Amino acid sequence: MTSSVTAPTAPGALPLLGHALAMARNPLGFLTSLPAAGDLVRIRLGLWKAFVVTDPDLVHHLLVNDRIFDKGGPTFDKAREVMGNGLVSCSHQDHRRQRRLLQPAFHRDRLTNYARMMPEQISVMIDSWQQGDVIDVRAQMQALTSRIVSRTLFVADVARPAAVALEESLDDIVRGVFRNLVVPPPFKNLPTPLNLRFRRSRARVAAAVDACVTEYRRSGVDHADVLSALLAARDDNGRALAESEIRDQVVTLLLGATETSATTLSWALHLLAAHPDVLEQVHAETDAVLGRRVAEAEDLPALELTNRVITETLRLYPPGWIFTRIVTADAELAGQPLPAGTIVIYSPYLIHRSPRLYPDPDRFDPDRWLPGHVARPPRTAYLPFAAGARRCIGDTFGLNQAVLTLASVAARWELRHTTRAVRAAPSAVLAPRSLRMRLSAR
Ligand code: HEM
Numbered sequence: 001m002t003s004s005v006t007a008p009t010a011p012g013a014l015p016l017l018g019h020a021l022a023m024a025r026n027p028l029g030f031l032t033s034l035p036a037a038g039d040l041v042r043i044r045l046g047l048w049k050a051f052v053v054t055d056p057d058l059v060h061h062l063l064v065n066d067r068i069f070d071k072g073g074p075t076f077d078k079a080r081e082v083m084g085n086g087l088v089s090c091s092h093q094d095h096r097r098q099r100r101l102l103q104p105a106f107h108r109d110r111l112t113n114y115a116r117m118m119p120e121q122i123s124v125m126i127d128s129w130q131q132g133d134v135i136d137v138r139a140q141m142q143a144l145t146s147r148i149v150s151r152t153l154f155v156a157d158v159a160r161p162a163a164v165a166l167e168e169s170l171d172d173i174v175r176g177v178f179r180n181l182v183v184p185p186p187f188k189n190l191p192t193p194l195n196l197r198f199r200r201s202r203a204r205v206a207a208a209v210d211a212c213v214t215e216y217r218r219s220g221v222d223h224a225d226v227l228s229a230l231l232a233a234r235d236d237n238g239r240a241l242a243e244s245e246i247r248d249q250v251v252t253l254l255l256g257a258t259e260t261s262a263t264t265l266s267w268a269l270h271l272l273a274a275h276p277d278v279l280e281q282v283h284a285e286t287d288a289v290l291g292r293r294v295a296e297a298e299d300l301p302a303l304e305l306t307n308r309v310i311t312e313t314l315r316l317y318p319p320g321w322i323f324t325r326i327v328t329a330d331a332e333l334a335g336q337p338l339p340a341g342t343i344v345i346y347s348p349y350l351i352h353r354s355p356r357l358y359p360d361p362d363r364f365d366p367d368r369w370l371p372g373h374v375a376r377p378p379r380t381a382y383l384p385f386a387a388g389a390r391r392c393i394g395d396t397f398g399l400n401q402a403v404l405t406l407a408s409v410a411a412r413w414e415l416r417h418t419t420r421a422v423r424a425a426p427s428a429v430l431a432p433r434s435l436r437m438r439l440s441a442r
Contacts, residue, residue: 007051007336008038018044027426031322031350040334043345050324050343051336052350056357058334059346060380062325063388067092071390072326073343084244086252087393092328095389097235102249105229106393113224114152115297115400121147122408123294129439134418137269137435141262141405146170148401149257153250155225158215165208166254169201173255202251209250213243226253253394260319261398263431267317268309268406269415270422270435271364278366279410281305283442286411292442295407300400306407308366310399314384316364318348321430323386348383349430357381414440 022030034041039055062069070092080089150163222228272279289302327342353361385392415437425433
């Protein structure tokens with residue numbers, strides 16, 4: 001295939017650097033400027049060339065054609081070094097088998113069971129708070145979501161050391177993953193304190209998971225947790241997951257679940273504090289449904305507004321704000337020939353902030369998600385969990401957790417900013433930069 005470029009190049013490319021400076025200085029501003037250039041826009045980051053897809057229908061096409069537009073590109077290659085060949089990072093060739101093996105762990109009955117385990121952990125957090133305390137919101141939410149995921153992955157008492165190892169190692173692993181994504185290969189193997197901590201944490205988690213697997217296998221008991229589901233899973237040929245595959249999946253689920261959910265909750269608390277009118281309505285809902293108690297799985301259908309607040313939060317601040325794909329066979333997109341090996345980028349953030357799709361896109365407006373709302377956007381325009389075969393497997397888990405936590409916090413506490421400007425810090429996820437809030441009991 002000829003690789004003649006018909007797609008426009010984003011304006012402002014510098015000699016040698018291309019768009020690297022614009023992307024480093026203000027990635028969100030740079031991305032949202034691209035639709036003005038076209039539906040498919042060429043960018044250059046130093047030596048690295050890519051096409052950014054800015055049109056939602058083209059993004060949808062990309063996501064549903066996951067054989068041609070496979071997981072790949074520099075970010076995934078590095079993620080694989082850390083997460084192994086788990087469900088997030090595996091290629092199309094392994095995906096169907098892996099997804100089938102993991103799907104039973106996310107079956108509807110299991111999800112209800114996990115949602116029943118969440119309130120206990122939410123109570124631990126809320127009960128530990130004191131009137132007038134200033135909290136680091138992201139750290140609190142991170143501690144909560146890692147406790148929830150580790151305790152739904154491993155329920156049994158014998159698994160407690162594995163759960164604790166996961167909770168305690170998560171921070172070092174997440175920082176290691178991000179460092180791995182940005183640091184060139186020769187440096188990431190140096191024995192720096194961060195690298196050593198990362199390696200120690202990974203080894204500790206691996207050992208704890210292996211010990212836990214041995215114990216679960218020995219007892220043969222189904223604990224109705226994620227690990228039991230993984231151990232029971234068989235592929236079409238009747239084969240179970242190998243030990244190393246289970247380890248990769250556990251680390252993958254832990255990393256996929258924790259930061260994404262924690263940043264969603266942090267942004268939701270920020271947005272509610274910044275919009276007292278919406279907060280008042282949320283309080284009315286939680287007063288009616290919960291009073292001052294923690295939300296239970298059975299309350300989920302009644303927490304309708306809280307649900308829309310989370311939906312709108314994920315629109316404004318999708319934790320996964322940018323992803324890459326690699327073209328595996330010569331293809332064409334928007335009339336542009338894309339030879340195998342081409343890197344393509346999609347950004348849920350860019351799509352979610354399009355004024356064409358969302359009137360007044362920067363405004364926090366949970367009412368745009370009311371059924372029958374005139375400006376309800378098309379299905380392809382909402383991508384916090386991606387779409388197609390690689391859509392997030394933990395979407396319902398994540399949403400249940402976010403709604404139960406937000407409602408429980410709102411029922412008991414009001415959180416107020418202690419700093420005025422809260423800015424987004426786009427890194428491995430799109431998190432708020434230093435969000436500290438003061439607690440006031442309701
Ligand atoms: C609000 C919370 C969450 C958000 C915003 C989120 C977002 C995403 C996105 C955007 C993808 C697709 C990535 C891509 O296109 O390359 C994804 C995939 C995935 N997520 Fe989530 N996620 C969340 C919660 C969770 C939870 C709770 C779990 C596990 C319990 C999880 C596990 C996974 C896995 C395993 C995949 C790979 C799926 C596949 O390729 O088949 N996520 N997630």
